[in-house]
Structures are given as C-alpha cells and as structure tokens.
Amino acid sequence: MDIEKVNSMDLGEFVDVFGNATERCPLIAAAVWSQRPFSDLEDLEKHFFAFIDALAQSGQEGILRCHPDLAGSELQRGTLTAESQREQSGAGLRSLGADERLRLAELNAQYRARFGFPFVLAARFSDRTAVPRELARRLLCPSAQELRTALGEVKKIGSLRLADLLRADPAKL
Numbered sequence: 296m297d298i299e300k301v302n303s304m305d306l307g308e309f310v311d312v313f314g315n316a317t318e319r320c321p322l323i324a325a326a327v328w329s330q331r332p333f334s335d336l337e338d339l340e341k342h343f344f345a346f347i348d349a350l351a352q353s354g355q356e357g358i359l360r361c362h363p364d365l366a367g368s369e370l371q372r373g374t375l376t377a378e379s380q381r382e383q384s385g386a387g388l389r390s391l392g393a394d395e396r397l398r399l400a401e402l403n404a405q406y407r408a409r410f411g412f413p414f415v416l417a418a419r420f421s422d423r424t425a426v427p428r429e430l431a432r433r434l435l436c437p438s439a440q441e442l443r444t445a446l447g448e449v450k451k452i453g454s455l456r457l458a459d460l461l462r463a464d465p466a467k468l
C-alpha cells in the first residue's frame with residue numbers, strides 16, 4: 296500500500312486498517328488520522344508515537360493495560376487479536392511446556408502487582424527463553440524507568456505492525 300492510498304482514506308477506512316497498530320487502542324489511529332497527509336511510513340509512525348508520548352501517565356498506563364499477557368490465558372483461549380496471535384506464536388509461546396507457562400504466569404503476576412500494568416515486550420524480537428529472562432530483569436527496575444521501557448516496546452510493536460500494513464496489498468485488506 297502506498298502513502299497516497301493512506302492519505303486518501305476516510306476515517307472509517309483508516310481506523311479499520313490502522314486501528315490495531317497499537318494493541319486494542321483504535322483511538323490512537325482515530326486521532327492520528329486528523330494529522331494527514333503523511334509524507335511516508337516514517338512520518339505516519341512518528342505521529343503514532345507523538346500521540347503516545349503526549350499522553351498523561353494514566354493514559355500511557357492505559358495503553359499498556361490493553362496488551363494481553365505473553366503466553367497468558369488469551370493465548371490459551373485463542374482470543375488474541377490476529378497480530379498478537381502471530382507475534383506470540385512466532386516467539387514460540389504457543390509451544391511452552393507446563394512449567395515454562397507456569398513460570399511466565401507467576402512472573403507476569405508479580406510484574407503486574409508491582410507496576411499496575413502488564414509486562415509488554417515486542418515478541419517478534421524475542422523468543423521463549425528471552426521472554427522470562429527479560430521479565431525477571433525488568434521486574435527489578437524503578438517504576439519510572441520501567442514505564443519508559445514498556446512504552447518503548449509498544450512503539451517497537453507498532454513500528455513492525457505499521458511496516459507490515461504499508462507492505463500489505465490493499466486487495467488483501
């Protein structure tokens with residue numbers, strides 16, 4: 296899809312296509328739409344990120360809370376969004392052993408209890424051994440630093456998803 300096609304979209308089309316660039320946060324796409332026209336993918340991405348950066352901390356934490364746990368109940372139940380499903384499967388999280396899954400569930404629960412939002416990491420840059428290692432490491436970080444780190448992961452996920460969408464053939468959308 297080329298950027299001219301993106302710039303020609305009405306609000307409904309734009310949110311249909313880009314609404315899940317940030318997991319379960321279509322509001323961001325609805326806000327970014329009004330910033331068109333975009334010069335290229337990088338410019339589009341910049342507007343998504345600027346929206347996130349401009350939010351109050353409560354809004355930023357809200358974005359994190361919209362993310363399903365890695366290897367959590369939604370993965371088991373098959374209720375993940377298509378993008379999350381692909382990302383988590385690609386990291387090998389669908390084939391964890393019972394003990395691996397239990398350890399991740401425990402670490403996710405500790406993390407959420409400490410920070411008040413779920414552990415978020417760009418699964419496409421990770422794998423089944425790195426996820427628990429990163430979770431255990433970040434569990435020890437100061438809250439303010441961890442919020443920044445987690446939002447950085449949201450941006451990595453968004454960047455990959457936007458790149459996929461811009462590469463996608465509109466006929467298949």
Ligand SMILES: NC(=O)NC1=NC(=O)NC1=O
Nearest residue numbers: 379382414415416417418
């Ligand atoms: N909690 C998460 O980090 N979730 C996810 N990361 C991804 O890359 N996809 C997800 O669903």
